[in-house]
Amino acid sequence: MAKSHIKMTVNGKAVEELVEPRTLLIHFLREQLMLTGPHIGCETSHCGACTVDLDGKSVKSCTMFAVQAAGADIRTIEGMANADGTLHALQEGFREMHGLQCGFCTPGMILRAYRLLQENTNPTEAEIRMGISGNLCRCTGYQNIVKAIQYAAAKLAGVPFQEAAE
Amino acid sequence: MNDMTPTSAERAEKLEGMGCKRKRVEDVRFTQGKGNYVDDLKLPGMLYGDLVRSPHGHARIKNIDTTKAAAVPGVVAVLTAEVLKTVNLAWMPTLAGDVQMVLADGKVLFQNQEVAFVVAESREAAADAVELVEVEYEALPVNVDPLKAMTDGAPMIREDLKDKTDGAHGKRKHYNHVFAWQAGDKAATDAAFAKADVTIREFIVYPRVHPCPLETCQCVASFDKIRGELTLWGTFQAPHVIRTVGSLISKIPEHKIHVIAPDIGGGFGNKVGAYPGYICSIVASIVTGRPVKWVEDRIENLSTTAFARDFHMDMEIAATKDGKVTAMRCYTIADHGAFDACANATKWPAGLFSIISGSYDFPTAYCLVDGVYTNKAPGGVAYRCSFRVTEAAYCIERAMDIMAQKLGMDPAEFRIKNLIRREQFPYTSAFGWQYDSGDYHTAMNKAMETVDYKKLRAEQKTKREAFKRGETREVMGIGVAFFTEIVGAGPSRACDILGIAMFDSAEIRIHPTGSGICRLGTKSQGQGHETTYAQIIATELGLPADNIMIEEGNTDTAPYGLGTYGSRSTPVSGAATAMACRKIKAKAQMIAAYMLEVHDDDLEWDVDRFRVRGNPERFKTMTELAWAAYHEVPPGMEPGLEAINYYDPPNFTFPFGAYICVVDVDVDTGTTKVRRFYALDDCGTRINPMIIEGQIHGGLTEAFGIAMGQEIHYDDDGNVTTASLMDYFLPTAVETPHWETDWTTTPSPHHPIGAKGVGESPNVGGVPCFSNAVNDAFAFLGSTHIQMPHDHWRTWTAAEKLGLHG
Numbered sequence: 001m002a003k004s005h006i007k008m009t010v011n012g013k014a015v016e017e018l019v020e021p022r023t024l025l026i027h028f029l030r031e032q033l034m035l036t037g038p039h040i041g042c043e044t045s046h047c048g049a050c051t052v053d054l055d056g057k058s059v060k061s062c063t064m065f066a067v068q069a070a071g072a073d074i075r076t077i078e079g080m081a082n083a084d085g086t087l088h089a090l091q092e093g094f095r096e097m098h099g100l101q102c103g104f105c106t107p108g109m110i111l112r113a114y115r116l117l118q119e120n121t122n123p124t125e126a127e128i129r130m131g132i133s134g135n136l137c138r139c140t141g142y143q144n145i146v147k148a149i150q151y152a153a154a155k156l157a158g159v160p161f162q163e164a165a166e
Numbered sequence: 167m168n169d170m171t172p173t174s175a176e177r178a179e180k181l182e183g184m185g186c187k188r189k190r191v192e193d194v195r196f197t198q199g200k201g202n203y204v205d206d207l208k209l210p211g212m213l214y215g216d217l218v219r220s221p222h223g224h225a226r227i228k229n230i231d232t233t234k235a236a237a238v239p240g241v242v243a244v245l246t247a248e249v250l251k252t253v254n255l256a257w258m259p260t261l262a263g264d265v266q267m268v269l270a271d272g273k274v275l276f277q278n279q280e281v282a283f284v285v286a287e288s289r290e291a292a293a294d295a296v297e298l299v300e301v302e303y304e305a306l307p308v309n310v311d312p313l314k315a316m317t318d319g320a321p322m323i324r325e326d327l328k329d330k331t332d333g334a335h336g337k338r339k340h341y342n343h344v345f346a347w348q349a350g351d352k353a354a355t356d357a358a359f360a361k362a363d364v365t366i367r368e369f370i371v372y373p374r375v376h377p378c379p380l381e382t383c384q385c386v387a388s389f390d391k392i393r394g395e396l397t398l399w400g401t402f403q404a405p406h407v408i409r410t411v412g413s414l415i416s417k418i419p420e421h422k423i424h425v426i427a428p429d430i431g432g433g434f435g436n437k438v439g440a441y442p443g444y445i446c447s448i449v450a451s452i453v454t455g456r457p458v459k460w461v462e463d464r465i466e467n468l469s470t471t472a473f474a475r476d477f478h479m480d481m482e483i484a485a486t487k488d489g490k491v492t493a494m495r496c497y498t499i500a501d502h503g504a505f506d507a508c509a510n511a512t513k514w515p516a517g518l519f520s521i522i523s524g525s526y527d528f529p530t531a532y533c534l535v536d537g538v539y540t541n542k543a544p545g546g547v548a549y550r551c552s553f554r555v556t557e558a559a560y561c562i563e564r565a566m567d568i569m570a571q572k573l574g575m576d577p578a579e580f581r582i583k584n585l586i587r588r589e590q591f592p593y594t595s596a597f598g599w600q601y602d603s604g605d606y607h608t609a610m611n612k613a614m615e616t617v618d619y620k621k622l623r624a625e626q627k628t629k630r631e632a633f634k635r636g637e638t639r640e641v642m643g644i645g646v647a648f649f650t651e652i653v654g655a656g657p658s659r660a661c662d663i664l665g666i667a668m669f670d671s672a673e674i675r676i677h678p679t680g681s682g683i684c685r686l687g688t689k690s691q692g693q694g695h696e697t698t699y700a701q702i703i704a705t706e707l708g709l710p711a712d713n714i715m716i717e718e719g720n721t722d723t724a725p726y727g728l729g730t731y732g733s734r735s736t737p738v739s740g741a742a743t744a745m746a747c748r749k750i751k752a753k754a755q756m757i758a759a760y761m762l763e764v765h766d767d768d769l770e771w772d773v774d775r776f777r778v779r780g781n782p783e784r785f786k787t788m789t790e791l792a793w794a795a796y797h798e799v800p801p802g803m804e805p806g807l808e809a810i811n812y813y814d815p816p817n818f819t820f821p822f823g824a825y826i827c828v829v830d831v832d833v834d835t836g837t838t839k840v841r842r843f844y845a846l847d848d849c850g851t852r853i854n855p856m857i858i859e860g861q862i863h864g865g866l867t868e869a870f871g872i873a874m875g876q877e878i879h880y881d882d883d884g885n886v887t888t889a890s891l892m893d894y895f896l897p898t899a900v901e902t903p904h905w906e907t908d909w910t911t912t913p914s915p916h917h918p919i920g921a922k923g924v925g926e927s928p929n930v931g932g933v934p935c936f937s938n939a940v941n942d943a944f945a946f947l948g949s950t951h952i953q954m955p956h957d958h959w960r961t962w963t964a965a966e967k968l969g970l971h972g
Contacts (some may be wrong), residue, residue: 022290036206037199039431041380042464046891049380087197095193098860102433102692104380110197129899131858136891137278138380138432139692141863142899 006070011079019066026050026060029076029099036078037107041136046062048135051108052076060134077107080114087158089152090114099148101139109135113149122153125164179772184919187856191696191716192429193744201429202354204399205461212386213242215447215460216292218282218299219470220274220499221689223541223884225303225312227270227281232296237285240291242454244299245283245446247271255451258415258445261407261438261663262515263335264344264506265326266544268442273306275323275504276543277886285458288692290658308541308884309342312478312501313714315538316340323504323539335536344506349520349597357491357531362484367567368951374476374501374542374878377549378896379691381431383471384460387447391455395422400444402427402719403437403541403689404729407663408496409721411440413631414664416448425488433691434868435547436472437729438509444470469889472509473878474549476501478558481565485954489573491526491584494596496533497562501540508546509731510553513667517553518652518818520597523749524562525606525650525822526584531596541884550868550929552653552860559649563934567646567941568950572940576617577938578646582610592915598654598769601820602922605848605912610648613824613846616908619644622828630946637918639834641946643941645827649931653739653923654819663728667814670738671725674746675808676702678796680789684743687727687736689718691923694857695735696965699743702919706747707754708774708788726809733821733923736853737914742813744918749809754791760800761786792895819914823847825935831943833970836962838940840876840903848910861904862928869932871897873940875957895957944968 003018010033019028029035029052041049043062050062053075080088088141090110093099109132116123116131123131128146137145147163154161172180182188195201210878231522232244251257270281284298286565288294307321314320320327322341331338335345359365376803385400396418402408405425413420427756430437443460450458462471464476477500484493502508516535516586523531548554569579585606586593592794594599613619622644658667676682684699704711718724727739751771758776759766762784770777777785786794795807828842845862879888888894913920932955942951942957944964952964965971 011629013307026288030206031208034208035199036203037201039381040201040205040461041431042888042891044191044892045375046462047380047464048894064795082200091197094197095189098190098195098856099863100190102380102432103192103201103429103696104203104692106196107199115824129902133898133900136896136898137382138378138434138896139859139864141865141905143903143905145862146899147889150705 004009004067006067008069008071009073011075020065023066025061025064025066029061035076035078039104039107041104042055047110048104048112051111051135053111054114058112064137075111077110080110089147089155093148093151093155095153097144099140099150101144105135105137109137109145113152117153117156121157127138169898170963173637174773177497181704181708181710181774182303182699184851184853186701186854188697188711188854190692192696193813198540203381203429203431204386204401205929207399209386209388209457212457212459213285213287213454214289214292214449214460216284216289216296217280217466218301219278220270220281220297221273221277222303223277223304223308224275224306226273226300226306228304229305230282231300232282234293235299238291238295238298239285240287241295243450244287244295245269245450250449253449255319255415255445255449258440260505260507262506262508262510263512266507268445276541277884278512280442283450285450285454287724289955291433307519308538309412310542310882310884311878312476312499312538312540315342315540323541338539342539344502344539345515346534346536346596347516348396348534350532351530352532354530355493355495357483357486358530359495359746363487363493365482365484366565367482368565368568368716370479370561370562370951371483371953372475372477372479373954374473374917375549375872375876376468376473376878376894377434377436377547378894379432379434379436379469381466382464383437383441383443383445384461385447386459387451387456388459389448390576396448396739397424397426398448399426399428401430401437403691403731405689405719405721406687406726407729408440408718410666411664415445421515425721427689429953430689430691434550435474435509437691437822438547440469440508441742445558446937465889466890467885468878470543472545472547473503473543473556475546479561481561483565483569483717485569485573488637489575489580489583494523494528494531494555495668497533498533498913499539500535501542502546503540503542503544504536505544506537506546507544507588509548511655513660514553517548517555519554519558521555521563521599521652522558523585523595524559525648527586527590529853548732550865551926552651552655555651556930556933560592560929560934560937563649564937564951565816567938571945571950572843576623582607583647585610593601593877600817601650602817602916603824604820604910605910606648607824609822609824609846609848609910612908612910613826613844617826619826640830640832641793641943643829643831643943645829645935645942647825647931647935649934650822651733651822651927651930652818652922653733653926654798655734656818657731658814658818659829668728669812669814670727670734670742671810672739672742673725673747673751673810674793675749680709680792682709683717685717685724686739686743687725688730690730692734693730698853698857699740702740702743703747703904706744707751725812733926736921736923737819737917738813738815741815741918742811742920745813746809746811749811753794753807754788756803757791757794757799758786761794761798781792816916819850819917821849821922821924821927823927823931823933827935827939829939829943831940831961833965836958836965838956838961844906844908845902845928846908847924847927848912848916849927850913851920852911853921858924859907861925864927865928866905866932867902869929870902870936871895873933873936873954873956875955877955
């Protein structure tokens with residue numbers, strides 16, 4: 001099959017590759033760029049394990065062709081750490097608040113939470129729950145994921161994190 | 167000692183041992199996208215496998231033509247049963263003692279059954295070729311109803327067993343019969359029912375569901391022809407079992423099979439068994455001489471690998487007029503699908519279902535289970551529970567509510583009256599289980615006080631009156647569940663899988679500088695083993711948890727073990743870890759005595775050191791002793807500081823809990839809102855409260871999914887209608903309720919550190935609690951039992967049947 005020539009920015013780096021037109025973005029990221037952080041959980045856009053940030057939007061990369069991402073600016077979990085190598089507040093928050101167990105949904109969940117906090121720097125619990133409802137987790141029951149995102153929101157705002165009373 | 171010397175308590179805190187909310191070791195890689203899951207593996211020359219599957223629920227295969235598929239560019243091989251027969255692998259044994267087709271041999275017995283395996287240079291080429299395999303089918307009559315399986319004229323599912331009079335577990339009653347299994351005292355139970363004041367009987371269905379971990383089942387097989395060695399990476403909850411079964415099936419010597427389970431994206435029972443995709447990948451690698459990767463998609467996962475439940479239970483309880491239970495009796499039809507691929511201890515075809523007398527002091531009890539074949543996917547795994555324990559807990563907890571309703575008693579008060587009392591432990595149940603420890607009344611009372619149960623019932627009374635007056639269309643339900651689990655399989659006298667006793671293991675090596683590695687026969691799928699096992703070692707040996715590496719999942723390096731499921735890691739491998747530590751500690755004590763020139767008995771342990779009794783200034787820390795073990799051991803002693811323990815538990819452990827749930831149901835829409843959910847768990851000694859709480863949140867969420875919406879459903883033609891995440895309910899953050907957790911601590915008397923296991927309790931207790939809440943909402947209108955799942959359609963239908971829609 002004839003391949004298409006695409007250019008894009010992934011985690012701040014220019015990428016130039018040949019891909020089959022039918023190659024899904026998730027397969028391109030995982031198998032061609034070897035960015036195996038984003039995962040495949042359903043291939044039908046329900047689970048969100050493949051979520052990446054693309055041109056300022058959360059995108060389920062299992063439901064987009066790599067060629068459709070030509071020219072885009074993409075961020076994956078591999079690009080979440082701060083420039084100085086320290087972890088992003090969300091990465092820290094997920095560990096501090098026990099927001100993950102098997103870790104399979106985590107890269108997609110963190111990327112989704114990243115965009116959510118870009119759009120709403122101080123979300124309520126209900127807003128967080130609605131905001132991550134396109135990402136499924138089978139292990140945590142979400143309660144600690146909500147706390148992890150609240151932790152990150154507080155840290156990014158430079159205010160102390162106060163855990164809600166049980 | 168001067169004031170600057172850390173106290174024992176301060177030193178203990180620094181170790182991050184048992185009881186500490188230690189942050190997880192695993193999270194460092196998972197939060198950076200550096201987990202190592204099977205599908206992340208990419209080997210040079212690796213091929214991709216994909217399965218052709220049956221569109222029919224039951225059909226004879228007239229012909230398979232692979233010509234067009236084989237001609238697709240990039241296709242390397244197409245396997246069918248005929249190819250597999252040349253290596254004697256068209257069928258494989260199941261863990262339950264049955265056999266299962268690897269690829270359809272003559273006919274297909276369920277929809278999406280594996281028919282052919284295409285191997286290609288890319289996943290896309292394999293998928294293209296799958297579409298071009300031409301299979302000619304002749305449709306056969308289908309049966310997906312277990313209650314019809316043993317009737318005259320029912321379609322014969324397993325022609326291969328036609329002449330077999332004995333199943334894996336005794337005489338077969340019918341050609342679709344798998345096994346009959348009974349427990350308890352039938353005569354005494356029947357006699358008790360004959361003279362009972364009050365009896366109830368209800369047909370309680372626990373529908374077919376699926377564990378549905380976020381990562382599907384997958385593997386990479388790589389056969390090295392020169393060495394004659396097979397390396398198999400896979401999503402295996404029990405890697406050693408896979409190695410042994412793999413050797414028995416393939417005839418490759420066991421020492422030449424290397425099974426590696428890397429990070430696993432959730433298991434919940436789905437990843438215990440051996441599936442056709444694994445066998446096909448192995449054969450394909452042998453045939454092609456190249457590594458072969460096979461990754462299920464979600465539809466394949468939900469429709470073929472390892473369903474759970476599908477128990478149809480005819481349940482009865484007898485009691486006195488004043489509410490003392492006198493007997494219970496249960497007849498169950500268990501739907502095993504087309505092949506009995508249950509993941510149970512082999513002697514227990516219905517698992518540990520005879521825990522069905524629950525937390526109550528039944529003088530006598532009896533149960534009988536008939537397993538049947540239908541045109542449904544094989545399996546019968548324990549979805550986040552010990553073998554068939556959630557079915558049992560659901561059945562008894564529903565039945566207790568129904569009896570309370572008939573007696574006119576409050577369901578909580580009725581339970582309190584019948585709970586096994588603290589002084590009765592260790593308690594032998596009517597089915598012969600010896601419950602190790604419990605303090606049920608304390609737990610129940612704490613739960614009721616915390617939620618202010620009386621106030622809730624008063625509110626419910628007011629609301630019910632308002633409903634009757636037509637002032638509201640909402641009914642309020644209060645669900646109460648008190649569950650007892652049986653986990654930690656298990657004692658070798660009771661438990662084996664294909665003849666291998668269900669012990670487990672830990673091997674610890676302490677390095678000269680006082681750090682170390684511990685390898686185990688279990689395999690974490692998110693439970694946080696790398697964090698918690700190190701905490702046990704930290705407390706036992708006085709070395710910081712951060713200095714201990716935990717390794718699981720590589721059968722070449724890990725000691726033999728039976729894997730992680732049935733809440734067995736802490737009860738069995740956790741015990742092995744503590745016992746191995748104690749061997750190391752005993753040796754360290756001798757070294758310390760030698761160095762301090764005192765008798766062993768003159769030393770006492772203090773957090774992280776041995777000190778001379780009455781002279782605490784003279785001591786040797788474990789770190790010092792580790793160094794000494796490698797250069798100044800007493801004369802005649804072997805150098806080094808390591809130990810291994812294979813732990814055969816003397817008994818199961820019996821975690822328990824009291825759960826209370828409050829729901830509001832809109833009778834016009836059938837929508838149920840969970841207002842409150844309180845879970846009190848007693849899992850014995852608590853190793854890491856943060857992880858326990860996380861496990862409970864997760865298990866409750868899975869219970870919520872099961873009770874409120876999950877079902878693997880087949881239509882009458884054998885089509886599975888719920889095989890994608892469009893149709894199969896996985897709760898999102900929006901539906902998932904807020905969880906309140908609490909605990910009591912009743913250590914297990916037979917476990918070295920008193921721990922019982924916790925990961926599955928919330929599923930076992932949660933499902934009946936939700937269901938009881940929904941049922942309780944309608945109880946005042948005369949309803950006794952509404953079948954799960956309680957989605958809005960079924961709930962609306964129940965309301966309709968009760969005449970609530972005018």
